[in-house]
Amino acid sequence: MRLLLVEDDRLLADGLARQLEKAGFSVDSTFTAKEALMLAEQEDYRAVVLDLGLPDGNGLDVLRKWRMNRASFPVLILTARGDWQDKVNGLKAGADDYLAKPFQTEELIARLNAIIRRSEGRVHALVKAGNLELDENRQSLKLADGTEHSLTGTEFRLLRCLMSRPGHVFSKEQLMEQLYNLNDNPSENVIEAYIRRLRKLVGTDTISTRRGQGYLFNDLV
Amino acid sequence: MTSFRKPVSVKGTLLALLLPAGILLMALAWLVHGLLLDRMSRQFVETRLEDEVAFLEHQIRDSNGQLDVLQTGDYFQEVFHHAFAIHSDSRTIISPETWAPLLMPLLESGQEGTLRVSDARIAEAPSDILAYRKSFRVNDQPIVVIVSEDLGALSRSQTELHAWTAVVSLLLILLLVGVLWLGINLSMRPVVSLKAALKRLQDGEISRIDVKAPEEFQPLVLQLNQLLDSLDQRLERSRDALANLSHSVKTPIAAVRQILEDTDRPLPNDLRQQMAGRLDDIDRQLEAEMRRSRFAGPQVGKSAYPLKQARDLLWMLGRLYPAISFEMSTVLTEERRWPIEEHDLNEVLGNLLDNAGKWSTRFVELGLNEDRQGFTITVEDDGPGIPPDALDTLGTRGLRLDEQTPGHGLGLAIVREITERYGGTLTFCSGSIGGLKATVHFPGTTGGIKQ
Numbered sequence: 070m071r072l073l074l075v076e077d078d079r080l081l082a083d084g085l086a087r088q089l090e091k092a093g094f095s096v097d098s099t100f101t102a103k104e105a106l107m108l109a110e111q112e113d114y115r116a117v118v119l120d121l122g123l124p125d126g127n128g129l130d131v132l133r134k135w136r137m138n139r140a141s142f143p144v145l146i147l148t149a150r151g152d153w154q155d156k157v158n159g160l161k162a163g164a165d166d167y168l169a170k171p172f173q174t175e176e177l178i179a180r181l182n183a184i185i186r187r188s189e190g191r192v193h194a195l196v197k198a199g200n201l202e203l204d205e206n207r208q209s210l211k212l213a214d215g216t217e218h219s220l221t222g223t224e225f226r227l228l229r230c231l232m233s234r235p236g237h238v239f240s241k242e243q244l245m246e247q248l249y250n251l252n253d254n255p256s257e258n259v260i261e262a263y264i265r266r267l268r269k270l271v272g273t274d275t276i277s278t279r280r281g282q283g284y285l286f287n288d289l290v
Numbered sequence: 291m292t293s294f295r296k297p298v299s300v301k302g303t304l305l306a307l308l309l310p311a312g313i314l315l316m317a318l319a320w321l322v323h324g325l326l327l328d329r330m331s332r333q334f335v336e337t338r339l340e341d342e343v344a345f346l347e348h349q350i351r352d353s354n355g356q357l358d359v360l361q362t363g364d365y366f367q368e369v370f371h372h373a374f375a376i377h378s379d380s381r382t383i384i385s386p387e388t389w390a391p392l393l394m395p396l397l398e399s400g401q402e403g404t405l406r407v408s409d410a411r412i413a414e415a416p417s418d419i420l421a422y423r424k425s426f427r428v429n430d431q432p433i434v435v436i437v438s439e440d441l442g443a444l445s446r447s448q449t450e451l452h453a454w455t456a457v458v459s460l461l462l463i464l465l466l467v468g469v470l471w472l473g474i475n476l477s478m479r480p481v482v483s484l485k486a487a488l489k490r491l492q493d494g495e496i497s498r499i500d501v502k503a504p505e506e507f508q509p510l511v512l513q514l515n516q517l518l519d520s521l522d523q524r525l526e527r528s529r530d531a532l533a534n535l536s537h538s539v540k541t542p543i544a545a546v547r548q549i550l551e552d553t554d555r556p557l558p559n560d561l562r563q564q565m566a567g568r569l570d571d572i573d574r575q576l577e578a579e580m581r582r583s584r585f586a587g588p589q590v591g592k593s594a595y596p597l598k599q600a601r602d603l604l605w606m607l608g609r610l611y612p613a614i615s616f617e618m619s620t621v622l623t624e625e626r627r628w629p630i631e632e633h634d635l636n637e638v639l640g641n642l643l644d645n646a647g648k649w650s651t652r653f654v655e656l657g658l659n660e661d662r663q664g665f666t667i668t669v670e671d672d673g674p675g676i677p678p679d680a681l682d683t684l685g686t687r688g689l690r691l692d693e694q695t696p697g698h699g700l701g702l703a704i705v706r707e708i709t710e711r712y713g714g715t716l717t718f719c720s721g722s723i724g725g726l727k728a729t730v731h732f733p734g735t736t737g738g739i740k741q
Contacts, residue, residue: 151577152584153640154633157602160609167610171573187612208608219605222615259619269624 070185071112074098075105075128076120076147085118088174094181102126109135114142116185118177121148121159129162136163141191143184145177161219163207198232199288201271205229210270218270223248227263231276235288238279300481304474312466316459324452331448332420335439336404339422342372342437347426350376350435355428357381373419377434388414389438396421397434408441416440480504484511513590520587531579538575542568574700581704586631587711594632596639596658596665597622603639604656611647620658628665630732634708641701642669642728649673650725664714664734671725681718705730 072094076082079100086096097112099105102123109117117135121128132144143165148155151169159167165184168177194205200213208225210218220228226247231239241257248259264284268276277287350357357378375384375393382397384390391412396405405421421438480503487499498518503511546565549555586592597620604616628635639656646654650671657668676684684702702716705728709716714732721727 151581152633153603153636156640157606160606161602165609171569208605219602221601221604221618222608223617262619266624 070115071095071097072181073105073108073112073114073117075102075117075123075131076100077122077124078120085174085177089118089178092178100124102128102131105131106134109140109142110138116181116188117142117144118181119144119146119164121146121150129159132159132162132164141188143188145181145184147172161217196229196232198235198286199275201232201275203229203232212271220270223263224267227260228267228271231284231286235286238283238285240283244284301474301478305470308470309467312470313463316463316466320452320456320459323455327448327452331444335420335441335444336422339372339404339420339437339439342374343422343424343435346374346376346435346437347424350433351428355431355433357383357433373438373440375434375436375438377436378431391415392419393421393436393438396423396436396438399423406441416442418442418445480507516590520589528583531583535575535579539572542572578700581637581700582707584633585637585708585711586634587708588629588713589631592631593627593629594635595624595626596628596630596635596667597624597626599632599636600639600656600658603636603643607643607647607654614647614650614652614654616643616647616654616656618656618658620656622658622660626660628660628732630665630712634712638667638705638708638730641705642667642730645669645701646671646673646726646728653723660734662734663731665732667730668727670721670723670727672721672723673725675720675725676718678720681720684718702728 070093072089074082074086074089074096076085076098077100082098082100086098089096094116097108097114099108100123102125105119105123119128119132123131128146128148132146135142135144144163145166145168146159146164147168147170148159149170156167165188166180168180191206196203196205202211203209203225204211208220208222210220210225210228212218227244230244230247241260244260245257248263264276264278275287277285279285355378357376357380373384373386373389373393375382375389375397377383377397384393392407392410392415396407399405402423402425405423406419407421408418410417410419418441419438420441421436423434423436425432425434427433484499484503484507487496490496491499498515499511546568549557549561549565600618600620604618608614608616630638643654643656646669650673653672655668655670657666657670659666659668706716709730709732712732714730717729717731719727719729
């Protein structure tokens with residue numbers, strides 16, 4: 070399995086490359102963002118290990134460029150900064166996992182295998198309706214103005230259900246099946262609360278209420 | 291207007307505003323005084339002239355139109371200080387004689403009531419007069435009576451009075467300036483002492499501001515002292531942290547260096563493991579102290595959007611733990627803010643959720659709620675849970691219930707520490723579906739800096 074390792078600390082890069090080769094990867098190493106961009110374009114990698122602090126640029130920018138060019142290989146980010154916000158930013162930029170330095174090589178390999186397994190058979194799956202785009206892999210919503218919003222599990226499932234058949238009225242009972250809840254018997258209010266939250270994101274008119282029947286996705290708005 | 295938008299000093303602004311306003315008002319009062327004076331004296335003269343005409347008419351009627359019988363001469367002039375003219379078919383009396391050229395045209399004019407002659411150029415007669423003319427008949431004999439007054443004399447005394455008023459006004463303005471200056475200086479005195487206190491604070495002579503500030507400045511002084519308190523505490527904390535850190539980091543570094551420097555010494559596996567263990571110690575200490583040093587604690591002017599932050603974290607953990615569904619139930623709206631520093635809230639939410647994610651089998655639910663008592667965060671998972679007797683010790687630093695799920699101890703300890711800094715509580719109990727339920731409660735008023 071070909072793997073690209075982008076890390077500017079030579080000692081760490083050499084050590085990691087050796088360990089990864091031992092674990093069965095065929096590793097290409099690079100120390101700069103520029104070369105990383107070029108290599109990823111030319112070669113076909115199964116996974117990338119990316120350090121965020123590179124001498125000639127931010128690893129996140131490299132990652133964003135890859136994702137903009139529809140590069141689909143899974144990426145594991147390495148960084149010394151373990152802030153929650155950094156992790157969120159890393160994943161929003163398109164990373165699949167995140168590992169804070171220092172780490173144990175076994176954990177890195179385990180995580181790499183996990184994201185490779187997850188990415189297998191993954192296709193670029195988009196649900197489009199109206200001027201909204203729902204990214205199934207990233208569980209995120211892209212609005213007409215280009216902004217991306219992260220969704221929680223239930224929000225995503227509800228919206229996917231509604232967007233799958235624009236104009237079709239879904240009853241509250243049908244929508245309730247998309248719900249995971251600690252409560253065994255979720256009340257219909259829960260659905261209403263979720264719809265309210267979704268409307269905040271997609272616009273009030275995009276999800277219409279049919280009194281006594283349910284909700285429908287209005288793709289003509 | 292720029293001076294109002296960008297006040298250089300309070301004193302300057304007050305003076306710039308009050309002084310012209312005072313002068314303007316004074317000038318206005320002086321002008322109005324002049325107008326009123328003019329109108330009042332005119333009216334007064336008019337009524338007097340009218341009265342005198344009526345008196346003369348009465349006299350003429352009493353004497354049956356015999357003008358000769360009237361006590362004329364300078365009588366009127368002496369008693370009333372007014373000139374007059376009486377005209378009948380047979381006779382015309384004008385007193386004083388020098389006024390004749392002035393009054394004759396009026397006698398002939400035929401206009402009744404108050405008359406005004408101005409800019410008349412006649413020797414020995416005034417140029418400006420006010421006259422009252424009345425014609426009536428006595429025994430079928432038409433008679434015209436005019437009484438008039440020299441307006442020049444009147445306006446001269448009037449002008450004198452007006453001038454004196456101006457002088458008094460000027461004096462009053464000077465007085466006003468003095469009072470303004472005094473008032474401003476007096477009311478600014480606490481600011482001056484505040485300024486002096488700040489200077490002494492800067493020079494290190496005092497450590498807190500202790501000024502009897504007026505009511506308006508009391509919150510400012512209080513806030514400033516609180517800020518100084520929190521700065522002191524922060525300095526103390528970071529010094530402690532650094533001292534702890536250097537103590538716990540330097541020794542392992544020394545040990546590892548010692549081994550690496552000894553080139554003759556072989557590096558067997560157990561020695562490698564020992565060295566790695568030491569490095570792990572360093573990392574753990576560094577991580578713990580760094581995360582603690584990032585806590586902000588309650589701070590004025592800091593708030594976070596809990597819903598937005600929770601959504602991002604739930605989404606991220608959903609990516610990292612694809613088998614687990616991270617859900618949120620909340621009554622909050624997107625725009626709701628909590629008075630908790632953003633990074634602190636992220637640490638609380640992130641660590642609780644991450645911990646739940648490690649233990650749960652397929653479901654984690656985050657609850658965000660608020661009521662009169664404050665803000666509540668609950669995180670519940672469907673994992674195996676922990677035995678009731680271990681609930682109390684959870685989140686105490688260094689305790690790891692299960693070595694196979696690393697980081698458990700530190701994360702919850704961080705949550706506990708942040709929560710306590712906000713005067714809140716962290717409690718654990720068994721959830722409704724057997725897993726662990728963590729509840730963080732922040733009191734509603736997080737004002738004031740608690741430690």
